[in-house]
Amino acid sequence: MKCGKQAGNIINILLYKGGERGPRSDNMPSLPMLLLLLFLIQLRPVKPQGYDRNIFILAGQSNMAGRGGVVNDTATGVTTWDGVVPPQCHSNPSILKLDAHLAWVEAREPLHADIDYKKTNGVGPGMAFANSVLEKHPEFGVIGLVPCAIGGTTISEWERGRELYSETIKRAKASVRDGGTIRGLLWYQGETDTVNLHDAQLYQRRLHKFFLDVRDDLQFPLLPIIQVALASGSGPYIEIVRQAQLGTDLLNLRTVDAHGLPLQPDGLHLSTPAQAHLGQMMADAFLQFVPTSNINYNLSPIRNEAIRLYNCAFCVYKLPLFITLPSILHKSFL
Numbered sequence: 001m002k003c004g005k006q007a008g009n010i011i012n013i014l015l016y017k018g019g020e021r022g023p024r025s026d027n028m029p030s031l032p033m034l035l036l037l038l039f040l041i042q043l044r045p046v047k048p049q050g051y052d053r054n055i056f057i058l059a060g061q062s063n064m065a066g067r068g069g070v071v072n073d074t075a076t077g078v079t080t081w082d083g084v085v086p087p088q089c090h091s092n093p094s095i096l097k098l099d100a101h102l103a104w105v106e107a108r109e110p111l112h113a114d115i116d117y118k119k120t121n122g123v124g125p126g127m128a129f130a131n132s133v134l135e136k137h138p139e140f141g142v143i144g145l146v147p148c149a150i151g152g153t154t155i156s157e158w159e160r161g162r163e164l165y166s167e168t169i170k171r172a173k174a175s176v177r178d179g180g181t182i183r184g185l186l187w188y189q190g191e192t193d194t195v196n197l198h199d200a201q202l203y204q205r206r207l208h209k210f211f212l213d214v215r216d217d218l219q220f221p222l223l224p225i226i227q228v229a230l231a232s233g234s235g236p237y238i239e240i241v242r243q244a245q246l247g248t249d250l251l252n253l254r255t256v257d258a259h260g261l262p263l264q265p266d267g268l269h270l271s272t273p274a275q276a277h278l279g280q281m282m283a284d285a286f287l288q289f290v291p292t293s294n295i296n297y298n299l300s301p302i303r304n305e306a307i308r309l310y311n312c313a314f315c316v317y318k319l320p321l322f323i324t325l326p327s328i329l330h331k332s333f334l
Contacts, residue, residue, distance in 0.1 A: 053096070053180030055144040057112070057172050058126050058190035059158070062151030063231070065112035066124025068265065068272035079120040085109045088276040089127040093133055097126075097145045102174045107145050114148045121271045124149075125228075128279025129186065129286075136287060146175050154192045154199060155206045159214040169217050184286055185214060185223035186256075191268060196235030197240075199332045204244035211250060222252045223288045226282045231258035232268050256286040 033080060069233055071257040089109055097107035100114040107130070110121035130143045158164050180268040188205075193199045207227075215223045229245040230238055246255055261274035270278060 028278045053144045054139045055175045055180050055182045057146045057185045059148040059168055060187050061153045063270050064149035064188035065103055065116040065151050066110055066122050067269035068123030068275040070120050070122040081120055081122040088131055088275045095143050098175050112149055116150050116321055119151045123275045125275050125279035125282055128276045129282045132280045133281035146171050158210055169245055186226050190226040190230050191233045194237045194241050195235030197237055200237035200240040203241050205249055225253045226285045227255050229257040231261045232263055255282045256285050293308045
């Protein structure tokens with residue numbers, strides 16, 4: 001009670017020039033003192049919406065985009081998705097995705113439907129990954145998925161300067177404009193590079209450069225990367241590409257081996273249960289980066305541009321008031 005009374009006295013002193021209400025009968029506080037209180041209340045900037053969003057980039061080809069549950073009618077040649085979503089891949093209000101229009105929406109399968117739109121999409125590893133992270137660490141916070149995978153692509157199509165690479169970097173940067181931190185890259189690609197011996201032999205060098213280029217363009221030298229070693233391939237050189245993936249050695253890179261996971265009847269794409277299991281494997285690999293003592297850590301060595309611009313605007317707005325306030329207060333006490 002004593003503390004509350006003292007606080008009230010301090011407010012009265014601030015509002016009424018030392019506690020004296022003067023000859024005015026309306027007992028209204030002075031304008032300068034109201035300005036001072038307003039300044040003090042708003043002094044600390046508020047974090048923009050989405051600041052605590054944990055963002056993951058999903059890139060690669062069809063098995064990352066998701067073909068789980070996609071069936072081909074051999075009579076008509078039409079592919080359709082069976083619509084089956086396992087519990088591990090269900091939607092969750094704490095899991096968002098950046099859609100094709102760069103807007104955040106609640107994520108749901110098929111995650112890449114509006115990104116890899118020329119193909120029939122089904123279940124991929126993304127939703128199972130996000131759900132598994134939240135299941136094992138409920139305090140992790142909101143997860144934002146950024147789908148970028150396109151089916152049938154080679155590693156050379158993901159080179160810096162080409163359309164797929166540029167679009168991925170564009171979407172990654174757009175994902176942090178209103179807050180959030182990029183936590184990692186989920187990468188599953190290489191099936192198409194098993195067709196040609198030359199491409200298979202160059203795969204490791206191209207993959208290594210791709211990872212370094214992404215880190216460089218996102219200004220994140222130690223960006224955590226979870227890559228998948230192939231379960232299948234479109235050609236005979238699967239083992240060359242697999243060894244290239246398993247032999248790629250970078251800091252903060254984890255490789256999850258999909259070898260032996262169940263495939264669709266086409267022998268190329270992972271089945272729905274396999275995708276759900278793969279997502280959980282990728283989550284386990286990512287969580288190796290997460291300190292158990294503090295889940296809400298900042299993996300990025302730099303604060304995102306949205307926060308920097310927000311604080312800059314805050315300072316520009318408040319500085320004139322801060323400069324002129326002393327003279328206003330001085331005159332009010334004369």
